[in-house]
Amino acid sequence: DIQMTQSPSTLSASVGDRVTITCRASQSISSWLAWYQQKPGKAPKLLIYKASSLESGVPSRFSGSGSGTEFTLTISSLQPDDFATYYCQQYNNYRTFGQGTKVEI
Amino acid sequence: EVQLVESGGGLVQPGRSLRLSCAASGFTFDDYAMHWVRQAPGKGLEWVSGISWNSVSIQYADSVKGRFTISRDNAKNSLYLQMNSLRAEDTALYYCAKVPGPVGLYYFDYWGQGTLVTVSS
Numbered sequence: 001d002i003q004m005t006q007s008p009s010t011l012s013a014s015v016g017d018r019v020t021i022t023c024r025a026s027q028s029i030s031s032w033l034a035w036y037q038q039k040p041g042k043a044p045k046l047l048i049y050k051a052s053s054l055e056s057g058v059p060s061r062f063s064g065s066g067s068g069t070e071f072t073l074t075i076s077s078l079q080p081d082d083f084a085t086y087y088c089q090q091y092n093n094y095r096t097f098g099q100g101t102k103v104e105i
Numbered sequence: 106e107v108q109l110v111e112s113g114g115g116l117v118q119p120g121r122s123l124r125l126s127c128a129a130s131g132f133t134f135d136d137y138a139m140h141w142v143r144q145a146p147g148k149g150l151e152w153v154s155g156i157s158w159n160s161v162s163i164q165y166a167d168s169v170k171g172r173f174t175i176s177r178d179n180a181k182n183s184l185y186l187q188m189n190s191l192r193a194e195d196t197a198l199y200y201c202a203k204v205p206g207p208v209g210l211y212y213f214d215y216w217g218q219g220t221l222v223t224v225s226s
Contacts, residue, residue: 001167032210034212034213036150036213038150042218043200043216043217043218043219044150044200044213044216045216046212046213046214049212049214050212055214087149087150089150089152089212089213091210091211091212092210094152094164094166095140095152095155096152097149097150097151097152098149099149100149100150
């Protein structure tokens with residue numbers, strides 16, 4: 001099984017900050033990685049797929065990079081609506097999620 | 106507009122069964138594979154099972170293999186999850202999720218709002 005490890009688990013930031021979340025895979029997954037945003041009581045929302053492709057309608061302040069085993073999600077200038085939990089997910093072999101990163105004030 | 110509406114959750118005793126349903130609308134259901142993903146209270150996301158557009162390719166997480174059965178009825182635009190031999194650790198919000206292709210390796214582009222399953226005596 002492919003394990004996904006996110007860091008940090010919690011991130012304290014302020015509006016306007018540049019935020020970076022890291023996701024590491026236990027083996028190479030090429031670029032088969034997605035990022036989701038989840039707010040309390042809501043379903044996850046797709047942000048990024050294939051490591052760096054921005055889903056339609058997602059603000060351009062979100063970006064993804066990486067390949068192989070190491071990936072990052074970057075929010076260039078944190079907005080009030082961005083305080084949420086973020087998950088990475090591999091879809092190279094079955095599907096596995098990271099444990100999540102909570103972005104808080 | 107894509108809509109996925111789950112139903113069938115509830116309180117069930119350990120060892121008993123439950124069947125979840127997901128009603129899909131706003132897209133051509135039989136063009137896409139579909140999946141179930143769950144989230145235990147206060148925890149992260151766990152993929153449960155997936156089914157191709159024609160039900161030929163079916164996959165399960167090891168944690169539910171042999172106990173859960175995924176199926177679909179393309180004529181009714183519906184996805185199902187039959188859950189047998191339920192355990193306390195199956196307690197979770199169960200999401201129905203769509204992928205942007207008929208089969209194979211894809212991410213989840215649309216999610217329902219979930220249906221809560223609680224396994225407790």
